[in-house]
Structures are given as C-alpha cells and as structure tokens.
Amino acid sequence: MTFVHWLAGQAGQTFASACVMTILVLMLFMAMKLYKSYRRNQTHLVLIIVLPLIIIQNGVLISLSDPEWSASPYLHIGYSFVSLLSFIIINFVFMKLYTGPASRLKGMPFFLMAIGLVVVTAAQIAYKPEMLSGPIAPGGVDLLALDFYGLILNFIILLNLRGVDQRINYQTSLIVYFVYQLSDMADSYVFHGEKPMLLIFIHLLPIVYYTLLFLLLFEWVLERLMMTFQSSITDGLTSLYNRRHFNKKAEQLLRDMKRIAIIFCDIDNFKKLNDTQGHHKADNVLKQVAEIIKEETAGIGTAGRYGGEELLGLIAAPGVKPEDVAEAIRSRVEKETMVTISVGVSISREGTSIAEIVSQADEAMYQSKTTGKNKVTLHPSVSQKRPRSESEGSKRSKQA
Template structure:
C-alpha cells in the first residue's frame, strides 16, 4: 500500500511517470491532429509541428525511462537537452509557418538557428578551463550553455515570432509557461542541485499546461481554417461581397418567413466599353470601388452581394429603411467617387411573391433604368 501513497504520487517516480504519461497523451492528440492537417492542407507548418511533436514525445519517453532505470549518463542527459532545444525551435518555426508563406529568407534563418543550436550543443562536451570546478560541479556545468541558449530562443521568439502570427494571446501564454518552467529547472539544478522536490514537481506540471495551450492553439487554427473555407464558399473573391448562391438563399429564407424586405439590383453603366478601352485591370478596380460603396451604405441594414459580372444586389432586411433612398445614396456616391455610373432598380415584398419573382422584379426595374437614360433609380 505504501507504494501507492499520495506522497509517492507527488514526490516519487510514480508521480513523475504519471505527469509524463499525461503529457505524452496530449502530445499524441496534437500529433494526430497535425498529421491530419498536413495530409489535407499540405502546409509545411504542419510538418514542422509534427516533427517537433515527435521529438517531444521521444524526449518524454526518454524521461519516463529515466524514472525506471535512473540512467543519468552524460550521453542520455545530452540527448535530452538536444531534443528539448530542437523541439522548441521546430514548434516556433511551425507556428510562424502556419501564418506566413515560407520564403527563402525564412529558410536561411531557420538553418542558421539550427546551426547555432548544434554549435551551442557542442559546448556540453567542451567546458572552458575558467568554468571548470570540482568533480561534482563539472557535470552540473556541462548543460549550462544549452540552458542559457534556450533562454535566448525564448526571448527571440517573443520578439520575432509573436508579432507575425495569429492567436498572440495563446502564444504569449505558451512562451510564458515555457520560460517559467525553464527558469524553475535552472534554479533547481544550479542553485539547489535538484534537491528541491517542490521545484521538481513544478518542472513536471508546468509543461502539462504548456502542451494543453499548444493543443488549444492547434484546435483554434482548425476553426480558423474552417471559417476561412466557409467564408470563401459564400463570398466573391474579387469584391468580397456575398456570391449569387448565398444571396439567393438569404432572400428565400426571408420570403419563406414572410418578412417585409426589399431587393435592390444595380448594374454598372457601359462596363464592357470600360474593359475594352482601359483594360480588365481597370474594370476590376472599378468593381471593387463600387462594391465597397455598396457595402458601406447597405451592410448594416441588409445583405450585399455580387449577382454576376458587373451586377450587384442588396437585400434590405430593415423594414424602416427606404429602399429608394438607399439606392439613391449608392448611385450618388458611385457617380461622385468613381469613373462610372450605375443604373438601379428595386422591388418590395408583397404577399405570395417568391424569391425568384422578387429578384426578377428588381432586375426588370434596373433594366428599365438602363434603357431610359442610365444613372438613375427606378422602382418596380
């Protein structure tokens, strides 16, 4: 019974093994998610994360073996420290790559950091004469260079990686936890000779929090990807307005609920001539300018969309908004702020009307505006 006392769970090898097992479980989940993302997204950042997680798992397997074998040889200690440095370097590289395109300059910086890491790791085996002490001090001083270098990597990550990625809050929490864990490790090792059981326990517990936040970071990235995919499926890539299918579905939803809505249909005047004389680049620029004006005027009172080509539409969902006045404001701004004009028509909801009929009525009103002089608003 004594072998399974609460004291052993806190201070003994069993407690350390339990902590490492929990961390390994979290790492395994993170690894499976990273592999899945790598296979579906084909982004190098997920490969870097996957590699760092494999290294971390190797490190914690090694630490678990330490607790059973009590093997604290120079080689095993060196391997543990090297794995720790490489995993930290790769995790931060992967997080940077998730939010930034990988350029050759980034590859050079990574290779430079990798080279410095290997060079610093070599100091484990070559202690300067002025640092050498007694027989008990030499083993303690061997990892000093690698430990100090890890502090440098933490601060570099704060300065270089943090401003260039999303989820800054989670990332800062992760680095803070890692910094605290490493600081406790150094204090316990170099000040107390690993004799403080409380500090040793914190060395085991804080990484659990770090890896939990890492899991939340990766999970949040999945949500961001899903949102981006959904957003791209319902919006027009050029104007950033909703696409035709989404707009039609929203009109149908409101009509099915018998909500008093209006549809505004607009078409840029002489757009084909603009493309032919000034090129498609100018045409795209005008489309974006007009779309921005439509969005600024209408997005708080309705839903804006690109219906096709140079046609833009608005579903006015606010019953207190006068569709004629809204269309006129859009027409006036387009004429004043761009090199084109727009012809606009609108229709209002009436009993037993369908979504197709409501949109068709607005289209017909727009066509009437276009054939009767252009640059005007016509009601159906």
C-alpha cells in the same frame, strides 16, 4: 506521503509527462488532418515528424525519474539534445504557420541553431569526457553548456517575432518555456531537488507550454476553416455574398419576414471603363459601388454580387421603402465614384420565388438602362407610377 511530495516525486513527473503526451497526440492528429487537407504542405509534414519526437522525449523523461534509468549518462545527454532539437523545430513550424506571405520565414536561421546544438553538445562531451565513463551520481549530470544554449535559443526566438500573427499568445508560450528552463537550471545547479514546490513547478510548466501550443494550433485551424467558409459564400473581389449564397440568404429572409425587396444595380458603361481605364481601375470602382450598397443595406437587409457589374441589395426591414434606399445608393454612387448606376426595384408578393423577384428587379433595371441610365425604376408589379428619374443634380451626372 503528502500530495505535495507525490507531485514533486516520480509519480508527479509521470503524471505531468502523461498529460503532455496526451496534448501532443491531439496535436499530431490535427497535424495529420492538416497535411491531408492542405495538399500535403511541407510545414505540416515537419510538424508530424517533430511531434512523435517530443512524445519520445517525454517518455525518456519518465524513464529518467526512475533511479535505475537515471544512472545512464547517454540517456541524460540524449534527452537534453532531443529536447533542444525539438524546441528548435517546433518553433520553426509555428512561426512558419503564423508568418504572413509579406514576411517570408526562412529556414536557414533554424538550421544554424540546430548546427549550433550539435557543436555545443560535442563541446560539452569533449570538455568533460569522463561523464560518459560511468554511471551518473544521484545529483545528476552537469550539462551547463546545453542548458545555457537552450536559454540563448529561447531568447533569440523571443527577439525575432516581427511579422508573426498571434504574437502576444506566441510570446506567452515562449516565456512560459523560458521560466521552465530557468526553474530546471535552478533545481539542477542550486537546490538539487530540495525544494518540492520548485519541482512541482518544473513538472507542471511543460503542461502549460504545450497547452498554449495546442491552442495556437487549434486557433490556426479555426481561422483557416473560417476563411474557407467565408470564401465559399462571398465574392473574392467585392466581399459581398456570391450569387448562390445571396439566393440562399434571400430565401431565408423571405420565409422569416414574408416580404422583401430586391434592388438590382448595374454599373453604366462598365465595359467602356474596363477598356479605357484598365481592369485595375474598373475593379476598384466595382469595389467602391459594392461598399456603398453594403453600407446602405446594413441593418435592414443584405447585399450580393449577381455577376459581372451587376450587384444586388436586399431590403427585409419593415417600414423601410426600398425605392428610397435605391435612390440613396444611386445618389451616393454618382457623387462618390466616377460612374453612375441604373437601378431596378421589385417587391415580393405572396407566392413569388426569389428567382422571380430578382428577374422583375432585372427588368426594372433594364428599363432604367434603356431610358437614360442613372435612375431608379420600380417594377410595374410594385407601382404603376412613372419611373423615378434622376434629381436635378443627376442631370449634371457623370457620363459613364
């Protein structure tokens, strides 16, 4: 027996189904972890239910490759029914996972698909009741209605992927399954097992299909892990590092670069803006200022939100004057937003901690705040020079 005939025969089917079952067990493990981690989400529970169903389905498929078992009409009909039912359910799950909140996926269409499956199965049996009366001939059982309904289901889902993330990858998996369905029908109704290469194709395509589903699920898990990590280190409103992670990042840069500078920015009269313009307007202004600080420190340091309207910039690049960066930030905020900021700058010295550097920058900012606002002040430890006041254009600055 050649390798081609081995793959095309019962051994090839067993090998392919075993591979699929292994992939499904891995997916089941992931689904159980998701169910525990995401407050027992019902979508994950449905996935936990349908995956064992597909594993059983592949076990039945292995049985059908044995001549003794393949003579049972009930096994053939049961396999086809479970196969299509699991296809409906697993596609509901994956579309639910990858559909954003803006386009809510409803379960009713999938429920109607399942009802349609029951109707088609009943009609198939009613049309040919004799198929249940005796053993199946070696050529197999004619379940054309169910096979055709499976193609229709796939086609309907393919045409309704609007609003689904990872659309191309998901489409690819459905196309692979569609090709598998067509190949299986071609073998059942045209070639009758006479084309070994077609049989190999039919055996291997489910492996490709469930591998693609596994990768989709794995990617979804990775995205959620990244989102969870990102939310733990950034401020939800400004997308800057939160205070805890900023301090951690600053300590790392201080160890690596030996010298860093902190730019402490406080929005002038922010409480008044909140009271008169409302929280929504104030939040938008805060985001604008945060974006300016983020842009000005990009490539030379980092930025974070210290609390409330207090935002920090960190400069770690050698050769860059932090007071120049601070003035660029102040100037841009004045020109591009409806507010001004008071800024303080402090530079690390040997033996100083991050808390001390931030505290010094805060003191310098307070000096700016109490001597006219909308200016940059260096901490005395940095320079004994007079605080940098606003430029001529700043004198015509907006009142905060």
